[in-house]
Amino acid sequence: MVTYKLTVATGIDKYAGTFDYVYGTVIGELGQSQKTALDNAGRDHYRGCVKYDVNSKAPLGDIWFVELEKRNYIGDDWFCRYLEVKCPDGSCKRFPCYRWIVGNATIRLREGSGKEFHFFHTLPHAWRPGIPKCIDAKSENDLALDHRFNYQKTSDFKKSVHSMLVDHDNYVYSFNDLNIKNLLCKWKSWNDLEDFRNILFKPILFFSSEYVMEHWKEDWFFGYQFLNGCNPRMIKSCFNLPEKFPVTEDMVQATLGPNTTLNKEMKDGKIYLVDYCILEGIPVNVIKGKRQYVTAPLCLLYDHLKRGLIPLAIQIQQKPGQDNPIFLPSDPELDWLLAKMWVRHAEFQVYEALSHLLRTHLVSEVFCIATMRHLPTVHPVYKLLIPHMRDTLQINTNARLNLISENGIFKEIVSTGGEGLALLVQKECQVMNFRSLLPPFDFEDRNVSRLKNYFYRDDSLKQWEAMKSFVSSIVDLYYSSNTDVMEDKELQNWIHDVVTEGFRDLHQFDKTELVTILAGVIFTSSAQHAAINSGQFDWCSWVPNTPCSMRCPPPTRKGLATMDLIMNTLPDVHMSCFEVAITWVLSRELPTAVWLGQYPEDYFIEKAAKDHIEKFQEALKKIEKSIDERNANSQLKYEYLSPRKIENSIAI
Secondary structure, eight states: OEEEEEEEEEOOSTTOOOOSEEEEEEEETTEEOOOEEOOOSSOTTSSEEEEEEEEESSOOOSEEEEEEEEEOSSOOOEEEEEEEEEOTTSOEEEEEEEEEEOSSEEEEEEOTTSOOOOOOOOOEEOSSTTSOOEEOOSSGGGSOGGGSOOHHHHHHHHHHHHSOOEEETTEEEOHHHHTHHHHTTOOSOOSOHHHHIIIIIGGGOOHHHHHHHHHTTSHHHHHHHHHHSSOTTOOEEOSSOOTTSOOOHHHHHHHHOTTOOHHHHHHTTOEEEEEOGGGTTOOOOEETTEEOOOOOOEEEEEEETTTEEEEEEEESSSSOBTTBOEEOTTSOHHHHHHHHHHHHHHHHHHIIIIIIIIIIIIHHHHHHHHHHHHSOTTSHHHHHHGGGGTTHHHHHHHIIIIISSTTSHHHHHOTTTTHHHHHHHHHHHTTOOGGGGSHHHHHHHHTOTTOTTOHHHHHHHHHHHHHHHHHHHHHHHHOSSHHHHHTOHHHHHHHHHHHHHTOTTOOOOSHHHHHHHHHHHHHIIIIIHHHHHTTHHHHHSSGGGSOSOOOSOOOSSTTOOOHHHHHHHSOOHHHHHHHHHHHHHHHSOOTTOOBTTOOOSOOOOSHHHHHHHHHHHHHHHHHHHHHHHHHTTOSSOOOTTSGGGOBSSOOO
């Protein structure tokens, strides 16, 4: 009789264990062991690791599989992390699992460096024509347990949705404490900005949002947000003014100052443009029977030596004309303020629908589904990507159900809510390619290398280099040549799925391209999502800075702006409260977060792979240190791309 020591590791989250019957069989090249009841007369599969003796009549040779069989006793699902088999000769092999075992089930796990076929039976589903396909799930109950939130996160998420909790100076406030529940039923305008400040905002201030409230009217701060706000991917160099934006030298001379001209500054690469042309023609939402308004502004900016990036001119609509004036900093104060608010309103639409929803959530879902459908669970690419896909399917399913559905929150408070949002995403998909998701190419295409204090750019490039180096080292372990990549049928099926369902511009697929694609997936689902998502509350909770909707049409000439017009144009009390609430829920730090570079589930068992993970973690520590040093003496810190602030995956 030969005895093998079998270690069974159950998940550590609440309700991960089971009281059902579990049996184990060790299978090797020379045969298999006896089927053994994994029961030591205790709560074996509750949490943690339990060891068992599994006997065989003869040596099994090289161990290939461990077979687990679960049979219902009370119908209790079980999350198994991994198994380990210690052989009589002292050698040890690990068998990753990291999945839920539901009902009566038998699964066969292969040793971590081998390959086990795994197929994700759910097919991609078209949420809207012309948009990357998503999982065919109408609710979280349609998702496999492996792709749902764990108990702790489910409880926390539901609690946050029902009650916005904020811990500030040791006081805890909620919707009830803020009286927001009572305000949600009020569909009227705020009286003035002070009314807004005192009733809604004052009790829940954080440093960043308070800073926004104090400085949002200032031109330098307006410009700063294009660099390091919640949507820092719109600005691009302007060497020639577009015909649709007829700004003259005389219009901007006062802002530029003496001894220079607009043409000179354009030639020197100091003039920048933000163009929201994609919003032109987007149908507007109707909220409570009242038509909302959407414009497609153009904003010209100047990278001033002392003042930073400042706006030079704003045109609220795309087509120039007498009823579409070009607003300037020299105009009456409220005219200029209202023009900037129209730009910030356009920013909210593009930010939430395109930069956030499409370019992080939906893009990552394409790769997530392809990974589940085509890669074995111990395939090196599966093991590399799966930590960066945690909870993405459920958060996206929830978004389609509660945020962007026909009756979702966006339909209730956002000027492009409903069909406008879908059309906006469809238009972006026609011009979006995979290249635009990669930091070096994005910054090159927008020609923004000269911009000062563009921390999003600087930190993104640092993250990109660290990720690409890490991915390259992992790929080198398993693929020695382009031929290896081309002959991996599972990997080829994976990229074919991605091309078919999302990115037709990925034509070549050699080893170099594989590294770029994998690094792009990891960057998009971690760093890019953090840069876009984490600042929602900071930049949007002071609603006048980034209004979700506009309730009056834009001015057709100068001299019309009054404070009454501004307050009647801004979101009303109900919409404002919802904007504050939803941006808090979606950008807060979760207690279940797994930070970038942390891999609590040991999918890679090879020492070389683990060494590369450690090197990646060291690189991230250096990035974190450099960001801390830059922020040390800065009043307005940029921390969204600090590794300790970046989740591994799109999990919120």
